[in-house]
Structures are given as structure tokens and as C-alpha cells.
Amino acid sequence: MSESAKIVVVGVGGAGNSAIERLGGLNLQGAKTIAIDCDKPALEFINANKKLSIGELVHELGCGGFPELGEKCAESKRSDIIYTFDNADIVLMTVGLGGGTGTGAAPVIAQYARESGALVVAFVTIPLVTERGRTVRAVEGLERLRRWANTVVILDPNKIARQNPFGGTAFSTIDVLISETIRSFVETLNTPTLTNMDYASAKAVLANGGLGAILYGSSSTRDPMDVIYELLNHPLLDADYENVTGAIICISAGEDLPIKTAHQVMSRLRHELDPDAKVAFGVVTRSELVQKIQITAIVVGITTTVLPLVPVVKKSPVIVSSSAGKREDEIENEIKVEEKVEDKVEKEEKKEIVGKVAESYGAIAKDKVSKEHEGLVSKEYADEEVTIESVDESKVENGIAIEEENGDVLARLEERVSKIEEKVADIQMLLADQSLQVERFMGAVVAIDPDTRKIVAVGMTQEEANEKAKRIKAKQYITKHVRELLLLGVEFVPQ
Ligand SMILES: Nc1nc2c(ncn2[C@@H]2O[C@H](COP(=O)(O)OP(=O)(O)OP(=O)(O)O)[C@@H](O)[C@H]2O)c(=O)[nH]1
Ligand SMILES: [Mg+2]
Incomplete structure (x- = not known):
């Protein structure tokens, strides 16, 4: 390990903490987890290293879908929040946008983390179109969060709801993706493993990441092309990865992975990305992945069709559906109706x-x-x-x-x-x-x-x-x- 970073993973609100709970179940190494909510009873069910209830203003019972309350609650607990970061170098946040606590408190928490000198990466879920008026709130929250977080990685449950290769609900799939991505990233950075990720390179990718997306692929064959195909054609991703400004690429595999295969995967992926894109790369081995290879990547500098306020630029022929433009209109119309x-x-x-x-x-x-x-x-x-x-x-x-x-x-x-x-x-x-x-x-x-x-x-x-x-x-x-x-x-x- 060249330089180790102090990392905390902070869940904000109910949805944010369901990803934290999942990380607790994975026995995350290399980072501490913190669960923050205005809903104290909900925190009792979360397995985290630290828990912080910031809901005194709302009787510790959540913000009932009002982000302005979430914001006030976070502001009222500034020093407690900063204390829980414990001078971390990297704060990874998980948030479901659209409710009160996550949407309102996450931008404030991101601000405090930045002011404490941390690099902040938020993993956010936007609402399902069926959640009616929540999208507008989510967009407002996203805009505020973008001001403070170095990178905001967006996950869209609407795509998953339409086509879910994992089974289960769209949100549970997202929680799996987020927790797997965070786990691999943290482990390649902070635990002794096959190829550690270089902290300075990771920081360079994420420092001005803007909007990001997760890429995920897994394969049981050892042909590097198979896992790359899975990764680049994954139905969950609808982003223009060719023009991304950077990528964090984590390969997870069994201890039997030949290092040569890992490097083949890496160079093939490098080829897919813009030559100027910054890339940080690591390989982690896990006993449960014998004969398997899995890639989790965070690509940054993307554009997305998801939200009305985010500019839409579609270029990639591999992932983009030809109806992408239409879909945005459809979503807007659906919301209006x-x-x-x-x-x-x-x-x-x-x-x-x-x-x-x-x-x-x-x-x-x-x-x-x-x-x-x-x-x-x-x-x-x-x-x-x-x-x-x-x-x-x-x-x-x-x-x-x-x-x-x-x-x-x-x-x-x-x-x-x-x-x-x-x-x-x-x-x-x-x-x-x-x-x-x-x-x-x-x-x-x-x-x-x-x-x-x-x-x-x-x-x-x-x-x-x-x-x-x-x-x-x-x-x-x-x-x-x-x-x-x-x-x-x-x-x-x-x-
Ligand atoms: N990733 C994920 N997102 C979810 C889950 N359940 C709901 N969501 C999404 O997250 C949004 C916010 O919901 P919550 O996190 O429960 O809301 P909150 O931040 O706790 O806010 P209040 O309860 O209103 O104080 C919802 O509108 C959904 O779009 C989940 O299990 N996982
Ligand atoms: Mg809640």
C-alpha cells in the first residue's frame, strides 16, 4: 500500500442507511460506517460502526418528506456531524433522494465534510417515476449536493424496475450495486491485496468528478472479454462512458485469478475510455469468488438522461438506446400526469x-x-x-x-x-x-x-x-x- 486513506462511509436517511446496513453485513474492511438519520427508531435497525441521530428538531422521527426540515436538522448538529467524520480523508455518502432527511441533510453533511478537508463522493438514488412528486424534490436536492460533493454518482431505479437481472426490487438491486462498489473501492485502497489502488490516482479521478455512474459486470469464465462485455452492456447503465473524464476500476476475483488476466481486462477497458480519462485501478481477491471475476467501476464526468435539469448528451452506440431522448419526455409527462x-x-x-x-x-x-x-x-x-x-x-x-x-x-x-x-x-x-x-x-x-x-x-x-x-x-x-x-x-x- 503506497499511502493509506482514512475513509468513512456515511448513510443519510432511511434509504442511505439501507446501503450502510448491507455494508455492515458484508463485514466491510478498510473503512468505518456511520449511519445518520433524523429518525432515531429507524437507526436502531442499522448495523453501523457509529450512529448519529440529528432529528431533535423533529422529535427524532424523520422529516416526513420535507427536505427543508432535513436541512435544518443537519445544521442544528454541525459539530456532532463533523466529529463523526473523525478527520477522514474520504467521505463516501449513500443517500436516497426524494425524502426529507436524505434530500435535505445530505448537501449540508457534504458541505461539512468538504469544509473538514475530506474528498466527498455521494452515491444517490433518484425516485421511481411512480413516486409522483418526489422527483422534483430529488432534483433540487441533487443540485444542492452537487455544489458540495466532489462527485455525485447517480443510480436510477427506473431502469432497473423495467429490466432487473438480479431479481428483487429495484432499490434492493441498487443497494447491492452501491455496497459492492464501495466495498471493492475501499478494499483496493485500504487492505493488503493483489494490486492496491493508488490513493493519489483515485483522488485525481474523483476530485472534480461531477456526475458519475456505476458500471458493473461479472462473469464465471476467465475470458477477459466476457466480463468486459457484461460490464459495458449492463442494462443498469445509461451513460456515455466513452467521453468520461475518469474512472475508478476495481476487479474482484478469486485468489486463483492470474494477474495476467487482470491486466488484460484493464488494458481492454482502458481502450474503451477516452485516452485523456484519468484511471485508477485495483484488484482485490476474495475467497468466495473462486473461478469468478467481477468488475465494479465508477465512471465520472458523465452526462445522463435521468433528470430534467441535467444536460443530455448521448453518444455511445453500445449502451444508449435510440429512444433515449423520447424517454426523458415520457418520464416528464408521466410525472405531470x-x-x-x-x-x-x-x-x-x-x-x-x-x-x-x-x-x-x-x-x-x-x-x-x-x-x-x-x-x-x-x-x-x-x-x-x-x-x-x-x-x-x-x-x-x-x-x-x-x-x-x-x-x-x-x-x-x-x-x-x-x-x-x-x-x-x-x-x-x-x-x-x-x-x-x-x-x-x-x-x-x-x-x-x-x-x-x-x-x-x-x-x-x-x-x-x-x-x-x-x-x-x-x-x-x-x-x-x-x-x-x-x-x-x-x-x-x-x-
Ligand atoms: N437505495 C434505496 N433507495 C430507496 C429505498 N427505499 C426507498 N428509496 C428511495 O429513497 C427515497 C428517499 O426515501 P427515504 O430514504 O426513506 O427518505 P428519508 O431520507 O429517510 O427522508 P424522511 O423519511 O422523509 O425523513 C425514496 O423516495 C425512494 O426513491 C431503498 O431501500 N434503497
Ligand atoms: Mg426516513
Whole structure:
């Protein structure tokens, strides 16, 4: 090893930390992992060397899809964040863009890492087109992140969702790709192996990488051409690699790999790239890869079709589909259509819940909400029972609700149903005493004390509660409740 670099791998937000969790499972050598989230309960499930909850401002329960909250949370924990970097030379970040924590906090964390002198490489996932409005937020987050990270490697689940050679969900495939790429990179840099990557060369590639992509190929034959073919024709990559400005190329293989084969692979790949591209190269051997050869590469300086704000330049005949230009339009159109549908559904749901709340609690909506929804307190809800549950945050923080699995949820719901009368009375008293903010989420309602921002009650119809219990685990159920509180907007006053 010529010069060893101190590397940390930092996951930000739920998706970012699922890649960290996977790295923990791979027993990553040569770097420390750090999990950062505003969602403290979610951190409990992550296997990382260090964990940092930065969610004090949001009661440690995530940012409910609001990047501005994620940003504020990160800013509020500046010194803690810098401390966890421990003067690292390289900070590798993993983030799913489109939610609140990752999208908002990652650019701030990248900034702090840069200011502490580290080289920052972020591996980001953009949302699926089916995630509706999240793409716009993701693009904004990406633009902010690009200002601070030296290189941002983008992974697009939409391509994988269309054609997934690995099986599983698009996101789990991406997490495999990210964790394999990070692992190989870190190991070729920082562990004793066949051909170590030179730190200075890696730094030269990544320092001004701009946008990057991952290339991946694996083969069970020892013909170097096979693995290169796999790599360059991989369906996950839709980037113009010929004109890239640099590449980090890691070959992983069994200990039986002849060094000559590794060099053949390398020189063939070199030939594929622009002659001026900077390349850093390493070979790592792993006992589980006997008779196999795998390449993970990070190419930088790419252009991509993925996001509307990123310029599109397509040149490579090997990977590029002739409909690439069209696809971008299609994606944009799909998003527009979906956003319209979403707006409509949201309006209708809001009307519906306002009706329910008003009916159940004898409350009326004020301001424009009341006008918009006047007359909506209809008889159609009269026959439905309403299940009300008081939830306080200590319950969630203690992890009691979070530990529960499906069976326990059913038991809890049964118990809850038996207490309907009592709880309805409770919430009615609460609502009679004070002005509470009420919002709907996932077909339920929550009442929040606007001063303390504490949830004082959660309510849903029995039918919805039963349906929910069939589908989801308690941890998701409870944490979702709290996240969605951040969508406050409708205020009710007692009649
Ligand atoms: N790589 C990866 N991405 C995912 C996964 N699940 C969701 N995503 C993507 O990541 C985006 C952000 O989701 P999260 O990471 O859960 O959001 P967050 O950053 O924790 O933000 P809040 O929960 O809103 O505070 C989603 O919109 C998806 O596009 C996953 O398991 N792996
Ligand atoms: Mg989250």
C-alpha cells in the first residue's frame, strides 16, 4: 500500500442507511460506517460502526418528506456531524433522494465534510417515476449536493424496475450495486491485496468528478472479454462512458485469478475510455469468488438522461438506446400526469377526512378549509365506528410500538377497538379544551397540540384499522403516523 486513506462511509436517511446496513453485513474492511438519520427508531435497525441521530428538531422521527426540515436538522448538529467524520480523508455518502432527511441533510453533511478537508463522493438514488412528486424534490436536492460533493454518482431505479437481472426490487438491486462498489473501492485502497489502488490516482479521478455512474459486470469464465462485455452492456447503465473524464476500476476475483488476466481486462477497458480519462485501478481477491471475476467501476464526468435539469448528451452506440431522448419526455409527462392525479386524490381525501373529523368530533373547520368543505359532513360516515388511540411520543421513543410484529398489531387493534367508547370520549374532551391541529394521513386522523407539537391523539375508522393491521408492521404504522404530522395544514376548533 503506497499511502493509506482514512475513509468513512456515511448513510443519510432511511434509504442511505439501507446501503450502510448491507455494508455492515458484508463485514466491510478498510473503512468505518456511520449511519445518520433524523429518525432515531429507524437507526436502531442499522448495523453501523457509529450512529448519529440529528432529528431533535423533529422529535427524532424523520422529516416526513420535507427536505427543508432535513436541512435544518443537519445544521442544528454541525459539530456532532463533523466529529463523526473523525478527520477522514474520504467521505463516501449513500443517500436516497426524494425524502426529507436524505434530500435535505445530505448537501449540508457534504458541505461539512468538504469544509473538514475530506474528498466527498455521494452515491444517490433518484425516485421511481411512480413516486409522483418526489422527483422534483430529488432534483433540487441533487443540485444542492452537487455544489458540495466532489462527485455525485447517480443510480436510477427506473431502469432497473423495467429490466432487473438480479431479481428483487429495484432499490434492493441498487443497494447491492452501491455496497459492492464501495466495498471493492475501499478494499483496493485500504487492505493488503493483489494490486492496491493508488490513493493519489483515485483522488485525481474523483476530485472534480461531477456526475458519475456505476458500471458493473461479472462473469464465471476467465475470458477477459466476457466480463468486459457484461460490464459495458449492463442494462443498469445509461451513460456515455466513452467521453468520461475518469474512472475508478476495481476487479474482484478469486485468489486463483492470474494477474495476467487482470491486466488484460484493464488494458481492454482502458481502450474503451477516452485516452485523456484519468484511471485508477485495483484488484482485490476474495475467497468466495473462486473461478469468478467481477468488475465494479465508477465512471465520472458523465452526462445522463435521468433528470430534467441535467444536460443530455448521448453518444455511445453500445449502451444508449435510440429512444433515449423520447424517454426523458415520457418520464416528464408521466410525472405531470401523476402529479395531477395525486393533487386530485389528495383534495378528495382531504374533503373526506374533514367530513369524518367534523362528524366524529363535532368540530368545524375554520378559514378557507371550512368554506371549501362546507356541507361535507355527510351521513355516509354515520354508521362507521371510529377507533381512537392516544399516542404519546415516549411510546415511540421507548421502542415499544416499534418492536411489534404483525401478530401484536392485531392484538393491539382488538384491544383498541374494545376501548372505542372511552377513547372517543377522551379525544372529544381534548378537542373541547383546546384548539388542536388535525391532519389526515393514510386514511387516519391525528390531533396535535400546536404549541408543543406533540401528538395527543390518533384516530381511524375500525375498518381502516383492521385493513392496516393486515398490511403493515407496527413500527411502520407508528412511525408513519408521526412523520405525517409534519403535513399539518388543517386546523379545527371545537364547536
Ligand atoms: N437505495 C434505496 N433507495 C430507496 C429505498 N427505499 C426507498 N428509496 C428511495 O429513497 C427515497 C428517499 O426515501 P427515504 O430514504 O426513506 O427518505 P428519508 O431520507 O429517510 O427522508 P424522511 O423519511 O422523509 O425523513 C425514496 O423516495 C425512494 O426513491 C431503498 O431501500 N434503497
Ligand atoms: Mg426516513
